[in-house]
Amino acid sequence: xxxxxxxxxxxxxxxxxIWLIYMITQNGFSFYNDHWAAPVTMFFGSFVAGAxxxxxxxxxxxxxxxxxxxxxxxxxxxxFAIQSIGMTSASLLIISLKIPVDWRAIRTVTxxxxxxxxxxxxxxxxxxxxxxxxxxxxxxxxxxxFALYLANRKTDRVTTNGLGPLKVVDLVRIVxxxxxxxxxxxxxxxxxxxxxxxxxxxxxxTSEKVATPTSIIIMTIxxxxxxxxxxxxxxxxxxxxxxxxxxxIPVAILMAPLGAYIINFLTRExxxxxxxxxxxxxxxxxxxxxxxxxVVVLISFGTVVGGFLFxxxxxxxxxxxxxxxxxxxxxxx
Numbered sequence: 001x002x003x004x005x006x007x008x009x010x011x012x013x014x015x016x017x018i019w020l021i022y023m024i025t026q027n028g029f030s031f032y033n034d035h036w037a038a039p040v041t042m043f044f045g046s047f048v049a050g051a052x053x054x055x056x057x058x059x060x061x062x063x064x065x066x067x068x069x070x071x072x073x074x075x076x077x078x079x080f081a082i083q084s085i086g087m088t089s090a091s092l093l094i095i096s097l098k099i100p101v102d103w104r105a106i107r108t109v110t111x112x113x114x115x116x117x118x119x120x121x122x123x124x125x126x127x128x129x130x131x132x133x134x135x136x137x138x139x140x141x142x143x144x145x146f147a148l149y150l151a152n153r154k155t156d157r158v159t160t161n162g163l164g165p166l167k168v169v170d171l172v173r174i175v176x177x178x179x180x181x182x183x184x185x186x187x188x189x190x191x192x193x194x195x196x197x198x199x200x201x202x203x204x205x206t207s208e209k210v211a212t213p214t215s216i217i218i219m220t221i222x223x224x225x226x227x228x229x230x231x232x233x234x235x236x237x238x239x240x241x242x243x244x245x246x247x248x249i250p251v252a253i254l255m256a257p258l259g260a261y262i263i264n265f266l267t268r269e270x271x272x273x274x275x276x277x278x279x280x281x282x283x284x285x286x287x288x289x290x291x292x293x294x295v296v297v298l299i300s301f302g303t304v305v306g307g308f309l310f311x312x313x314x315x316x317x318x319x320x321x322x323x324x325x326x327x328x329x330x331x332x333x
Contacts (some may be wrong), residue, residue, distance in 0.1 A: 004096070006096050007093075007095055008096055012089070012253055015085065015249070016253065031247050032247055035247045037063075037068060038078075039248045041248070042082055042252050046256040049086050049252075049256045050216065050257055050261075050263070051259030051271075052274060052275055060075060060189075061190060062138060072133045074240060075189070076189035078245060080227040081245040084224050085253050086256035087216060087220040089253050089254075090260040091216055091217045092257075093257040094213045094217065094260050095217075100161065100209075104163065105163055105174065105200060106214060108174045109174060109178035109192070110221055110222075112174070112175035112176060112182065113221075114225055116179035116180060116181060116182020117182035117183070117192075117229070118182075118229070119183060119186075120183035125187055135292060135299070135300045138282045138283045138285075138300075139283065139304045139307065141283075142280065142283040143303065143304045143305070143307025143311060144279070145275060145276050145279035146304075147202060147314070147315060148276070158205060159201075159205050161206070161210050177199045185219075185226060189223070193215040196215060197214075202311055203314045208271040209266075213263075287300075
């Protein structure tokens with residue numbers, strides 16, 4: 001007998017009636033006249049969020065800032081808001097269907113990630129300009145795509161289905177990556193998922209099939225914290241962002257879990273190729289849309305090269321013998 005995604009179905013049954021009542025009583029369907037681009041964007045973005053280590057913000061942020069010319073704070077807050085629906089849906093589907101994840105990795109990353117998110121929101125975000133935020137986002141992920149591509153070209157690359165035995169230094173490393181990823185997430189509304197995905201796949205040789213759903217749950221936890229932070233603490237959740245959010249909720253709640261379901265049937269090589277394509281398209285699109293001045297282009301190339309060297313170094317410094325494939329980490333571990 002096939003397992004039903006009970007947790008996801010309950011979430012769907014809770015969210016959609018509330019959304020429908022609001023849209024009917026508050027004339028919310030009129031939002032679509034000006035904000036139709038949000039559901040169109042998230043039709044693809046939410047699928048990417050559920051199917052890869054990139055959150056929905058990885059699509060929403062560049063589209064909103066580069067094509068729709070919206071300020072980065074609006075795009076960031078929208079990313080938090082829509083991921084609170086889409087990635088929560090995907091995570092509940094993953095848990096309900098018992099798709100293998102590494103819960104130890106999730107717990108350890110969160111220890112560093114939430115403090116990093118708070119630190120970034122209060123002390124880093126105010127220092128970064130709009131244009132640099134946009135170009136840094138796409139440059140960093142392009143560098144990761146290059147490193148993952150080269151790592152996967154190794155015919156002798158062996159992957160595992162979990163982090164394996166961890167020493168104290170490993171825990172410190174994972175917490176540190178979580179902190180940095182939290183800071184990145186505070187800037188873009190997305191990032192800790194793919195940043196820790198880099199660590200899991202390149203350093204710990206975790207299979208993309210396990211690292212992907214693991215990173216989705218990691219991003220879900222941090223996107224909910226980020227969403228609540230901006231709504232109830234920073235009080236900077238803009239009315240425009242709210243209207244975009246309302247327009248995209250039905251799409252996100254369906255497409256993100258669909259992506260999470262489909263990805264369970266793909267090979268890790270197919271998942272990696274999908275990541276290559278999305279990051280390259282994002283970067284080219286950013287250069288075309290922004291047409292940045294020479295100095296920004298140089299900074300972008302420097303970020304790509306520096307990030308690539310870091311991620312490539314990460315994939316080569318793992319000491320000891322090649323890891324042996326192991327059983328999936330149980331959900332209750």
